Amino acid sequence: MAEILQRPPFDPELEAALTLLADQMPATFTPEMIPMLRQGMPGFDVGVNDLLAEAGVERRDVTIAGHEGDEIEVSVLRREGRTGVGPGIYHTHGGGMIFGGRFLGVEQMLEWIIDLDAVVVTVEYRVAPEFPDPYPVRDCYAGLVWTAEHAEELGIDPERLIIAGGSAGGGLAAGLALIARDEDGPALAGQLLICPMLDDRDQTVSTRQIDGIGVWDRGSNVTGWSALLGDRRGTDDVSIYAAPARATDLSGLPPAFIDCGSAEVFRDEDVAYATALWAAGVQAELHVWAGGFHGFDMTAPHSALARAARAARAAWVARTLGA
């Protein structure tokens, strides 16, 4: 085997952005860096309310029962002055299962709140390692059940409820779709999986290619999964709800949208998941953006690739929600 593994090059616009930003963060996140990561992240509320107000979106925070009945918080986001019933989007944020807050990644959803009259419910699930599996996915599922049960009061048409998440949030969303199917939970009209984190086993070609470079590299990914699963990571003792790539039966799942970059760790597991969905007769749309690193649309939103990726998502959401 070759000593140096080839990898697809980064798109020049993305590489240029990374060149300017990469010195702010190490390529690999180790467990010791988790506290630093949590501090460095855009905070829960810092700037969020301004962003919402600017978009004409109102926010209501609700405390609900999470896993094992513990209290967790969700935010309900809707257009100011909205009345009646419309589509719903249940959002699970990213952050490698170890950091992040419920407003991380909601920015693109603001346009769906305005343009599609959607109500977004975004959940503050508890993160690892303090709250390992199954806390994150079960907190998220509790929030989904709450959303479906309160659909009428929230102004959500139960026939038009989708789940959406990026990165770890994409993995959690995929897990929610599996739980909802297996436990006869809420009906879902679709699952929007943005560069989802699906596989704890660290065995793909793409994970070997993105090691020590790019964004959310192999080492960072191992840090995230190890925090979530502890010694169980990579063993047979991992549930399909924690690592949906392990599911062998994907039949009966809602239509999926999956995207990722060609130069990120999650590429191969995301492509494999789409392939498995098709094999199971499930409708799925897959976009592999050439030269994209993980989360490129957030890092370089002005780039041609980011704009194309956002447009593809928006088009799928509009079609899926029947707009």
Add this chain to the structure above:
Amino acid sequence: MQELVGRLTALDAEASETLKVVAYFDVLVAGGVGLQALLRGAAVLSGTVAGAFDGRRTHRIGPDGGRPADGAGPAGPRPDWPARSTSTGKVWLERDGSPHANDEMVIERLALAVELVEARRPGHRDSSLETALDAARDVEERRVALSRLRLDPARLVRAVAHPVAHQVAYRAEVAPSTVVATPCGLVRAVVLGGDAEVAGPAGAGVTLRADELPESFRTAVLALRLLPGSGAVVDAAALGILLAAVSALEPVAAEQPDVVALARLDARARAVLDELAAAESVRAAAAALGMHHSTLQARHDTLTNDLGYDPRSLDGRARFRLARLLLRLAED
């Protein structure tokens, strides 16, 4: 996790961020992007609309990477906007109010990059020169490029590398020139006859046959990186085996104890060492430095102690010279 490395936003309006501007456009140019991507870059870095007229039509892009919401907008720059001419038209930033700290740099690099993108169009004279200098192309391809440049493959020539911002004074018909993306950033490359005068600042490559231009250019870029200060010319041929040694040692330069010892000294101490190593006598060095002879003698002893060798001994001079050159590469 989607904002792990943050988000690229407009540069500070008050603080100069020259290195970031240069790095951003260098990566774009090396990646072979087109005009639209260059404009998106200028717009996002400056936080305002960037425009270009390419001789046929006007392009305008806002900081979000899309067309500005105000529609068609102006066909060209207003007199108070930062603007530059390119070979076929103009580029500008639609900055209302006082200019930001990086506007001039952004517009300079945008104009340069636009020129490069245009020069790369197949059949363009500059693109032929880039091919003739490129070691990755095979000799047949380079010979075709040379014939487009009307250069005999057997003619003795030298590649010269200038800092990219340097305006070339040569006449284009006798000295083809272009800007080339190298691993060490953008460089303005010129091909001169083997015996032509070179104007600094420049690194002059070794004289070779025209079909060996890539090797001449490699030595020219290395020589440019060894340039001690502005205005000078470093001639690769004059360095002889030193250039080969520097080239071979570059990958491990930063770990060499002699380089590390030199890196620990400040600029003044290095200037003293330069004189000590070069001068006929300590007395002559003292005169050149405007120091008293006995003061310099004491300094000489201290520096000998710091370095672990005497920079005026036979071996010491060789060690100092090689370490000095390697330090320039390491700091480049």
